[in-house]
Structures are given as C-alpha cells and as structure tokens.
Amino acid sequence: MNASLPVLSVLFAVLATAVPWGLPPDATFILPLVVVMMVFCWRVLPGANLQPYVAMLLGLLTDVMSGGPLGFWALMALTGAIAGGLTPALGDGHDMKRLWLVWAAVAGIVASLSWLVASLYFLRWIDARPIAFGALASVALFPVVLHGLLWIKRGRLKPGRRIIYGRWT
Amino acid sequence: MRRQSSPFKPRPRRSWRAPGELLNFTLYFLCVVLLVLSRIGNNAVIDLRDRLIDLSAPLLEATAVPAIMGRHALARVRSYVGMMEEIDRLRAENDQLKQWEWRAKLLERNEAHLRSLLNAVDEPALHYVTGSVIADARGPFLRSALINLGRDNGVRVGYAVIDGDGLIGRVVDAGSSVARVLLLSDLNSRIPVLVGPAGMRAIVSGDNAAELKLEFLPDGASLYAGDEVYTSGSEGVLPRGLRIGVVTGADGAFKVRPYAELSSLDVVSVLFFDTPTLTSTDPPAVSAERALSAMPEDKLTPDAVSAPSAAIDPVRNLLEHAGAGDLPAAEGVAQAQP
Numbered sequence: 001m002n003a004s005l006p007v008l009s010v011l012f013a014v015l016a017t018a019v020p021w022g023l024p025p026d027a028t029f030i031l032p033l034v035v036v037m038m039v040f041c042w043r044v045l046p047g048a049n050l051q052p053y054v055a056m057l058l059g060l061l062t063d064v065m066s067g068g069p070l071g072f073w074a075l076m077a078l079t080g081a082i083a084g085g086l087t088p089a090l091g092d093g094h095d096m097k098r099l100w101l102v103w104a105a106v107a108g109i110v111a112s113l114s115w116l117v118a119s120l121y122f123l124r125w126i127d128a129r130p131i132a133f134g135a136l137a138s139v140a141l142f143p144v145v146l147h148g149l150l151w152i153k154r155g156r157l158k159p160g161r162r163i164i165y166g167r168w169t
Numbered sequence: 170m171r172r173q174s175s176p177f178k179p180r181p182r183r184s185w186r187a188p189g190e191l192l193n194f195t196l197y198f199l200c201v202v203l204l205v206l207s208r209i210g211n212n213a214v215i216d217l218r219d220r221l222i223d224l225s226a227p228l229l230e231a232t233a234v235p236a237i238m239g240r241h242a243l244a245r246v247r248s249y250v251g252m253m254e255e256i257d258r259l260r261a262e263n264d265q266l267k268q269w270e271w272r273a274k275l276l277e278r279n280e281a282h283l284r285s286l287l288n289a290v291d292e293p294a295l296h297y298v299t300g301s302v303i304a305d306a307r308g309p310f311l312r313s314a315l316i317n318l319g320r321d322n323g324v325r326v327g328y329a330v331i332d333g334d335g336l337i338g339r340v341v342d343a344g345s346s347v348a349r350v351l352l353l354s355d356l357n358s359r360i361p362v363l364v365g366p367a368g369m370r371a372i373v374s375g376d377n378a379a380e381l382k383l384e385f386l387p388d389g390a391s392l393y394a395g396d397e398v399y400t401s402g403s404e405g406v407l408p409r410g411l412r413i414g415v416v417t418g419a420d421g422a423f424k425v426r427p428y429a430e431l432s433s434l435d436v437v438s439v440l441f442f443d444t445p446t447l448t449s450t451d452p453p454a455v456s457a458e459r460a461l462s463a464m465p466e467d468k469l470t471p472d473a474v475s476a477p478s479a480a481i482d483p484v485r486n487l488l489e490h491a492g493a494g495d496l497p498a499a500e501g502v503a504q505a506q507p
Binding site: 015016018019020021022023024028052053056060061064065066067068069070071072074075078082117121122124126127130 | 192193196197199200201202203204206207208214218221222225228229232233236237240302303304305311312313314315342349356376377378379432433434435
C-alpha cells in the first residue's frame with residue numbers, strides 16, 4: 001500500500017466537506033465528522049500510517065476551508081486519531097462490531113467536545129441538535145466508510161477481509 | 170479454564186511521558202492556542218488563513234463543479250416530476266404578477282411625480298459583480314460560503330452579497346481571488362432592518378437555523394406574519410432597502426424566513442456600496458481606475474441608471490442568462506431601493 005494513501009484519502013474528504021452540496025442546515029456537521037471518522041479508521045487499520053500530527057494538520061485544513069475558528073476541527077481530528085491509536089488494531093479473527101461500538105463512543109465524545117468548545121468559543125449555548133444528528137449519522141455511516149477504506153487498501157487486506165468481517169461476509 | 174481471547178490486537182501500553190504522548194499533549198495545546206488566537210482575532214492568523222484560502226481556491230473551484238452539476242441535474246429531474254403542477258402554479262402566479270405590474274407602473278409614475286415636486290435627489294446607483302459559490306462552510310456554529318470573487322474584482326470586507334431572491338450576507342474576508350461571505354444565518358450575523366409597512370426598526374440575527382431571529386423590536390410593536398423585512402442601512406455598511414425575508418411565527422417569538430435559500434446558494438452578486446465606515450475599516454486595495462466609490466463613465470448610461478428600482482432585478486436578469494457552474498465574474502449596475 002502506498003504510504004500516502006491515508007493522507008490522500010482524508011485530504012479528499014476534507015475537500016469534499018467544502019463542496020457546496022446544498023445540504024440542509026441541520027446536516028452540516030456530518031461531513032467534517034466523516035473526516036474525523038476516516039482518521040479514526042485509518043488509525044485502527046493495521047499497516048496504515050497516519051500520525052496524529054498529520055491528522056491535526058488535516059483538521060486544520062478543514063478549519064481553513066470552512067472558515068471556522070482555526071484549531072476546532074484540528075482538535076477533533078486529533079481526538080479521533082488518538083482514540084484510534086488507543087483502540088486495539090482491527091484484525092486477527094474478529095468482526096468489526098466492537099469497532100463500531102468504539103466509534104459510537106468516540107463520536108459521542110467528539111460531539112460533546114465540539115459542543116462544549118463551540119459554546120465556550122461563542123460564550124453561549126450552541127444548539128446541540130445538529131451536532132447530535134451529525135454524530136448519529138456518522139455512527140450509521142461507519143460501516144460504509146470503513147468498507148470504503150478497506151476497499152482503498154484492498155490490495156493488502158484482501159486475504160484477511162473474511163476474517164475481519166467474520167460472520168458478515 | 171480457557172481464557173477468552175481478545176477480539177483485537179493488543180497494543181503495548183505506554184507511559185504518558187513517552188515521546189509520542191508528549192507530542193499529543195503538545196498538539197492539543199497548539200490547537201487550544203490556535204482557538205484562542207482565532208477568538209481574539211489575531212492578525213497573523215487571519216492573514217495566514219486568507220493566504221491559504223487564496224492558494225486553495227482553484228482546487229475548491231474545480232471540486233465544486235461536479236457537485237454543482239449534480240445539484241442542477243437533480244433540480245431538473247425534480248422539475249420534470251412535478252411539471253404539470255408547476256405550470257398551473259406559474260400560470261396563477263403570472264396572472265397575479267400582471268396585476269402587480271400594472272400597480273407598480275402606476276406607483277412608479279406617482280413616485281416620479283412626487284419626487285419631481287420635492288426636487289428629491291436620486292439614490293446613487295450600485296455597482297455589483299457576479300460570481301458563484303465554490304465552497305460551503307460546515308460546522309456546528311458556522312454558516313458561510315466562499316465565492317470566486319476577491320479583491321482583484323473589487324470586493325472588499327463589508328460589502329453586501331445578494332442572490333436572485335434577496336440578501337444572503339456580507340463579505341467578512343477577502344483574498345485576491347476569493348472572498349468569504351458570512352451568511353444571514355450565522356451566529357455572528359447582525360443586520361439592522363426595517364419591518365413591515367410601518368418600517369419598525371429591529372435587528373435580524375442568525376441562529377444557525379433556517380429561520381432568523383428578530384430582536385430589539387420597539388415595545389408594543391405590532392407585527393404580522395408575512396410582513397416584509399428589509400435592510401435599514403442604519404449601520405452605514407449595507408445599502409437601505411435590500412429585501413431579506415418575511416416575518417413568521419407568533420407574537421413574542423417572531424422569526425424571519427429569508428427569501429434566499431441559504432443552504433443551496435449558487436450564483437451570487439456582491440454590491441459595491443462604499444461608506445465612510447467601510448473605508449475606515451478596509452481601505453480599497455484596487456487600482457485607482459477601478460475605484461469602487463466612483464461610478465465608471467461607461468456605467469453611466471441612461472439605460473443603466475434608469476434600471477428597475479429593486480436591487481435584485483439586474484441580478485435576476487443575470488441569473489436567467491448565465492450558466493451557474495462556470496460563471497465568470499460579471500459586472501453591472503443596480504439601483505438601490507429608495
């Protein structure tokens with residue numbers, strides 16, 4: 001696998017967050033959270049190399065693209081990267097159900113942290129509904145994103161896909 | 170007894186003093202420092218952001234093209250699906266508009282007559298430049314858009330930005346080729362407005378929601394759902410009379426539903442409206458021959474100055490004749506609504 005593949009794929013997702021998709025206002029939190037989720041997934045996949053400082057730089061790029069306060073998405077991407085680093089690597093005979101649960105917990109933490117940071121930044125309570133909606137959507141999208149990343153690095157993981165997906169395949 | 174094996178590969182536990190952990194702490198600290206600097210509006214951070222946005226503009230523009238084409242295709246499919254209902258609706262609307270046209274002509278004639286009696290001075294014409302949205306802001310507390318117009322096109326911080334339906338926001342950052350527009354729905358957006366036929370003063374503020382908040386209404390103000398909301402121009406930055414939306418909701422919890430569809434912006438126009446407030450905060454960076462406060466001679470044609478009084482109309486004409494995805498910057502003149 002090309003060592004730059006994780007960075008390039010997340011970079012592509014960062015660019016996609018800036019594209020004017022015409023999403024409703026309540027759905028605006030989903031795309032940046034997908035970036036955090038991709039960072040998390042790459043950190044969990046064995047053999048992939050995405051260092052926390054690279055994740056932070058990609059988050060910083062998301063901040064630049066979105067015009068938001070610099071450091072916000074960098075903080076979230078860093079949290080995703082560190083959470084992915086602390087999670088035992090995917091592989092060796094088990095499916096991704098537990099990983100999905102771990103992401104659900106991480107998404108909850110990231111959503112809470114982002115709500116808290118945003119409220120502190122603006123010195124008022126931010127509406128939590130779009131954030132909660134984004135976190136739930138990211139949990140629902142997790143298998144799709146993980147499958148996509150596995151597809152990206154299929155060359156290396158192809159022999160182990162049956163093992164990773166376990167009963168699902 | 171057999172111990173159950175872990176589903177995941179174990180990773181070695183490391184001390185928080187390990188180089189990697191210390192680096193993580195440092196990165197967290199750096200993020201917090203950046204957030205604080207952003208909060209206090211550090212100039213170096215703002216400059217850095219502007220440069221990075223300028224650098225990434227061509228890439229953003231290129232990536233936005235497929236999304237915009239996809240949106241157009243989807244809109245076309247939707248219009249085909251409900252075409253018959255749409256035709257009926259447009260016929261009914263056309264009948265109404267014919268009556269309005271007659272009334273508007275009558276009012277225009279009366280107004281011209283009254284203005285001549287009063288020797289009233291004409292409102293200055295507004296120049297505008299038209300471009301397209303190349304990026305959306307995504308975040309829990311942010312509603313902004315990046316447009317492919319910048320200082321090279323004469324855009325400055327503070328200028329009002331409109332689309333075919335009404336005001337959408339104002340420019341808050343301007344690079345050489347791109348500018349960031351703070352949308353009406355952003356938490357930081359505050360626009361002084363006049364409401365209803367009585368012209369009651371109020372402030373429209375963003376709440377990150379689809380509808381805007383209506384604040385600081387005078388005591389005992391009588392509002393009705395459907396009352397029109399338009400800019401008052403009292404802060405000296407935005408022109409007076411740009412339409413924003415209509416009042417919705419009930420007494421005590423009035424909201425404003427913007428005319429513009431803020432979540433799916435496409436073609437927008439920046440109005441060149443120079444005031445002393447703007448000039449003191451963001452001096453023009455364009456060359457003297459492109460100075461914005463002075464009207465160029467070629468724009469002073471009788472046709473241009475006697476354009477329809479609503480500021481939106483020329484832009485609407487542009488919308489009808491321009492492709493959205495690859496729209497080049499177009500310049501024109503509009504008349505501020507008296």
